[in-house]
Amino acid sequence: MFCSRQSVFLPNFLLLTGAMVLLLLHSSTTEAYSGLIPADPDNPGKCIYRGDVLKPGVNEGIAPCQRLTCNQDGSIFIEGCGRLRIEKCNNGERIHMDKPFPECCKLRYKCKKPDGSPYYIERDAFGGDQQNKLRR
Template sequence: MSRFVAIAAIVFICLAVILGGQQAQGAIARVKAANPDHPGKCVLGPNSVMSPGQTGKAPNHPCAGVECHGDGHATITTCAAVAPPKGCKLRDFVNTNRDFPACCERNYDCSKHI
């Protein structure tokens, strides 16, 4: 029985370390972005062709990150969901020209009692 307790304790500690270090994440999607004209690359639009391992901002989205993987697969990540401060409303992104995830910073409207 004590061996079971020791194993359970180790598993619990590992989970606590793993989950305790996690920060809020946005949505993550893995998409097939292959195009026969660009074998092995990710084609996200006419002006967005990425090589495997390359990262950048997703086209046609104000602030989302994209990473190209092999065989034309890409991972797209959006900003983490955040609650506005109490009594405030969430507004637009502060600066969508920044790289991801710096572009995730948001403006808040705290001028009215909500």
């Protein structure tokens, strides 16, 4: 049976795309996220993320507030913070986008009191429990 490189690449690409979509959907309703992006079979030993080649080891400052670790086999361990859903509040705005992960996870939310007047709250979308889990 003939098996072209494209026929092997397509299922892997679709699997990776589906995993990233699920990761993004999950991050919109929860705090922190992490996962492993498999190596690209067409680029052995290279970490490719959104079309860019990452340097080996830890890569900080990847939008939107993420840390990517490029492994020797070309796989990428991704860590990031999502946005919390808080009733009667907006989606939140990052307070420290210029700081490295996880310091950039702090968000400021504009909320409404029952009388309609606004108030602001700050939350860390990368909670202490998650920090401990990812450090293990």
